Amino acid sequence: MGYIYNFIYMLMGVSMATVGAALSKNADSQGDLDFPRDLISFIDEWKVKPGSLIMILHKTQETFGYISRPAAEKLSRLTGIPLARIYGVITFYHFFKTTKPGKYKLSVCLGTACYLKGGQDLIEEARSILGIGEGGVTEDGLFSIDPVRCVGCCGLAPVITVGTDTYGKLTKDQLPDIIAKYRNNG
Ligand code: FES
Numbered sequence: 068m069g070y071i072y073n074f075i076y077m078l079m080g081v082s083m084a085t086v087g088a089a090l091s092k093n094a095d096s097q098g099d100l101d102f103p104r105d106l107i108s109f110i111d112e113w114k115v116k117p118g119s120l121i122m123i124l125h126k127t128q129e130t131f132g133y134i135s136r137p138a139a140e141k142l143s144r145l146t147g148i149p150l151a152r153i154y155g156v157i158t159f160y161h162f163f164k165t166t167k168p169g170k171y172k173l174s175v176c177l178g179t180a181c182y183l184k185g186g187q188d189l190i191e192e193a194r195s196i197l198g199i200g201e202g203g204v205t206e207d208g209l210f211s212i213d214p215v216r217c218v219g220c221c222g223l224a225p226v227i228t229v230g231t232d233t234y235g236k237l238t239k240d241q242l243p244d245i246i247a248k249y250r251n252n253g
Pocket of ligand 1: 176177178179180181182216217218219220221222224226
């Protein structure tokens with residue numbers, strides 16, 4: 068088992084070195100970002116515990132929807148963890164986002180049941196309709212698309228969710244109307 072962890076740490080080391088070099092080229096601060104009180108309390112509680120960084124990053128993303136550069140800088144100041152290490156972890160785990168998601172996040176399920184029933188086709192069609200690639204956001208800031216794993220209603224496969232709305236047994240030709248509904252809401 069140990070060699071697996073060593074391999075992961077080795078990969079992260081390469082990633083952190085690359086990110087660190089990029090950071091040093093662009094070191095100007097973008098000012099101090101306000102963190103809500105509950106986030107500050109969470110960081111204070113967790114920063115002294117082993118393996119705290121992942122927990123803190125999850126909480127930060129839950130708070131802001133993504134982890135911006137100013138947020139990462141502030142986390143570094145509050146925890147004493149080097150910024151390059153924070154970015155090493157953020158870039159290693161695809162779950163973490165460094166750009167602001169769209170107002171409406173289309174989460175396309177690629178769990179087994181949905182994948183087998185055309186989830187991948189749905190994601191490609193949604194990207195084509197919105198004109199965005201992986202990790203992208205539409206120019207008006209309204210939409211982004213995230214592949215997700217099982218959202219817990221496999222009987223409705225294939226499934227997408229938009230915020231708290233769930234659409235099941237979906238076909239590609241239903242996507243334009245669903246997207247138009249949110250676009251019209253602005
Ligand atoms: S696999 Fe998509 S909801 Fe379970």
